[in-house]
Amino acid sequence: MKKRPTLADIARAAGVSMMTVSRAINHKPGLSDELRQQILKIADEIGFQPNQVARGLATRQTFTIGLVVPDITLPFFSYIARGVEDVCYEYGYHVMLINTTEELERERAALNALMQQDIDGAILCSVRSPLEDLVPALQRFPAAVLFNRELKVPLSNVVTISVNDQRGAMLAVQHMLEQGRKRIAYLGGPSSSISHQRRLEGYKQALKNAGLAFDPQLVEQGSTADMAAGNMSALLERCPDLDGVFAFSDVSAVAGMQVCLDKCKTVPGDIAFIGTDDLPVASVVRPQLSTLRVNLLHIGRLSMRTLLDMIDGEAAAGSYQIEPELILRASS
Amino acid sequence: MKKRPTLADIARAAGVSMMTVSRAINHKPGLSDELRQQILKIADEIGFQPNQVARGLATRQTFTIGLVVPDITLPFFSYIARGVEDVCYEYGYHVMLINTTEELERERAALNALMQQDIDGAILCSVRSPLEDLVPALQRFPAAVLFNRELKVPLSNVVTISVNDQRGAMLAVQHMLEQGRKRIAYLGGPSSSISHQRRLEGYKQALKNAGLAFDPQLVEQGSTADMAAGNMSALLERCPDLDGVFAFSDVSAVAGMQVCLDKCKTVPGDIAFIGTDDLPVASVVRPQLSTLRVNLLHIGRLSMRTLLDMIDGEAAAGSYQIEPELILRASS
């Protein structure tokens, strides 16, 4: 591996100073077009690529943002990541991706690593760290977007973006209640998930609004498809009169639905199903799955654009709330 | 935002030179334990975080690797990314994630961006760029792993890791042939995909081995679930005697399977289905889907560990071949 050419190399070859080369490369004013073309030509021939690390050190701007997610294999986060990256590409930014696997220790490490990297901003998705750790960390970033996590007191350099999970759950449960169903279960996600907790609240609220009592027997939690299937079996056994299921994700919903079909229940005749996220699988299974949709790609893009606005000093801190949309298909 | 403390700040506060602080921070020999503890204590109090950009410039090592994928929303790649990131976390490395959306222009931009970032290595998944562009780019990285793409001539700094897609397809098709099926379709992926092309080869090879002629009428291609469903309808209409389907992904397989079930075909009675990737959905749908499995998390980890070995100069270039495993479930 031979050393990469530097500004100095170009300067020597072109017989000008480094600064002139720098200006030419960065398309800054202050030299004749003729000379600029000449320099660019030489740079190209020599195969010059500006060293962004050096540039970052000099300008204190790395054009890199940190993206922290619990688990990139969850479609929910991979879609957000995609949206973020798309906008980054448009604006010449780069993404440093960190998975935390919902572990506090790894979250702490992620925040620490990002501090040291001199990133221009951070997008933190569903972080769990206690506010006493999170707030000081946030304050050290030039700008940050906090997704699905609220702050007690607003910070001047952070925007919060949240999905209204509670309302989403209410919409789903209300819909089934309006169909005359009375025994609706919540096939929940991991108990530590903030979305899970919020949806549970929405579920309870919808029941309350309809004058129905909350029955803990009708709630299960679990993260994988296998667990959802097991939970569904347990629910059916405990509550044979079950007539509706709101699920934490489309995958859980499909798993649960198949368990019911296996046991000769009809969907939606005996039991209605509503999932969450509108994953590709939702419209592929039979019956096609009703679901709560939020445009995750859009959320990713919005997050990154908001971050860019803050970096450019064009936006004040604040908060967005994304409303999920109830997509009715054949399962409810 | 106040300026972050630097080595100089600590040095001043501790009444020693920057170098002594540097040595203390980096746990390098050359100073008394006593003094080291003293310095670390001050650094901690002051909230010092070493600036990795400056460190990277000085040492020419950024502890960052580039990960290029076509689309992080495809489970195939998000699982690999997760495996890569897990190993990165263990070794204190960072991941710069870039999506190329299968566009050559964006691939070129990705390679360029990574060159400029002074990364320690790169993992390139399913890149399409012609070898004449790819090879010179690869040579500029200290080390690289090339996933699902072959080189004509080996490079001393790159390891190739590939899934044996051809053999996988052969296994799947052979299995159906052994069941006595004669009209097996290939519900393919995007035609530009290298995996798609390899699997098509395997499909043809299996037919040939069985003495059957290849019938282009039995092949369709498309990337989304919707397209797969449309393609399945077309196949059924063109070839009513169809009795088996090998699909490019589990999502395509499920989509195709549901189309068949909708048209009152039985699975696997009338038509057998075998998918690819063993996604969660495969074991959740009914009938449960047979599929080709490779451990993607493992591939991600293997890629990153191999890259680390090369970075540390411990491994020579070479190539790995991953064999898919045929998982038989109810659909075949």
Next chain:
DNA sequence: TTGTATGCGTTATCAA
């Protein structure tokens, strides 16, 4: 329009 001096925060090198 072009060039010079200096600094960004850290580490390598060599001297004490």
Next chain:
DNA sequence: TTGATAACGCATACAA
């Protein structure tokens, strides 16, 4: 065991 000085590659500020 410690420290002074010079890189690393680029950009800012100021001068010519």
